[in-house]
Amino acid sequence: MAGNSSKRGRQTVRDMILSMLAVGVVVFVGYVFLPGAQGDGVHVIDYRSALASAKRGAPYPVLGPEGLSDKWRATSVDYRPDKQGHNVWHLGFVTPSGQYAAVEQSDAAHDAAVAAAVAGAKEDGTATVAGDTWQRFQGERYRGLVHPAGTTGTTVVTGTATYEELAQLAEALK
Numbered sequence: 001m002a003g004n005s006s007k008r009g010r011q012t013v014r015d016m017i018l019s020m021l022a023v024g025v026v027v028f029v030g031y032v033f034l035p036g037a038q039g040d041g042v043h044v045i046d047y048r049s050a051l052a053s054a055k056r057g058a059p060y061p062v063l064g065p066e067g068l069s070d071k072w073r074a075t076s077v078d079y080r081p082d083k084q085g086h087n088v089w090h091l092g093f094v095t096p097s098g099q100y101a102a103v104e105q106s107d108a109a110h111d112a113a114v115a116a117a118v119a120g121a122k123e124d125g126t127a128t129v130a131g132d133t134w135q136r137f138q139g140e141r142y143r144g145l146v147h148p149a150g151t152t153g154t155t156v157v158t159g160t161a162t163y164e165e166l167a168q169l170a171e172a173l174k
Contacts, residue, residue, distance in 0.1 A: 042094050047077040054079035054089050060107050060153030062089050065172035071096035072169070082116070084108065092159075093169065100142075101159035101169050110146075113154035118144040127163060129170045136163060145170050 051064040058079070065072070076092035086108040093101045104117040114121050120140035127134050127145055134145040134157075144158035145166045157170040 042073055042075060044073045045075060045077060047074045047091055050077045050079060051091070058087050058089060058105075058107075058153075060087070060105065062105060063103060063155060063173040064091060065103070065169060066174045068169070068172050069096065072101075076102075082106070082108070084112075086112075088116075095159075095161045095165045095169075097161065097165060099159060099161035099165065101157065101161040101166055103169065103173065104156040104158055105153050107153045110154045114144070114146055114156060117156035117158045118142050127167055129167050134167075134170060 054062045073094045078090045089105040091103045106113040118139035121137040124136040124138040137144045147155035157166045
């Protein structure tokens, strides 16, 4: 009986190794031939209904882009009151170059709206966008273009994108 049990132990080990090889082949074939996650992980959203709702409820003219190429991918949208009770519109994008850009609008005071959108903002000249002169600000992390102060709200186009890409987004705002 002792000889029979050692033969049986070797068969069990051999069967286990063969089973592991078979599973390994299936996993390898699946890894090589089955499609995996594609793209860059950016979750694109449709912001149009949120934009329409914000336009109905905001005390200032809410702006959204028209005519941007499909290479501008919307990734975040929000319209809400901030901690001070101001109405804040946010629409974020990944730009064609892969940077971040956003439209930030608020009925807060001009300086407060700029400070909220571009932390550590320091004036950095001006830019002409669609015939209007916008103020340029460079912050600790973001830069921004600020529309001339209106009577009912401040518009800041901000992000890690270049001033040129921010100007493209600003020019598309309607």
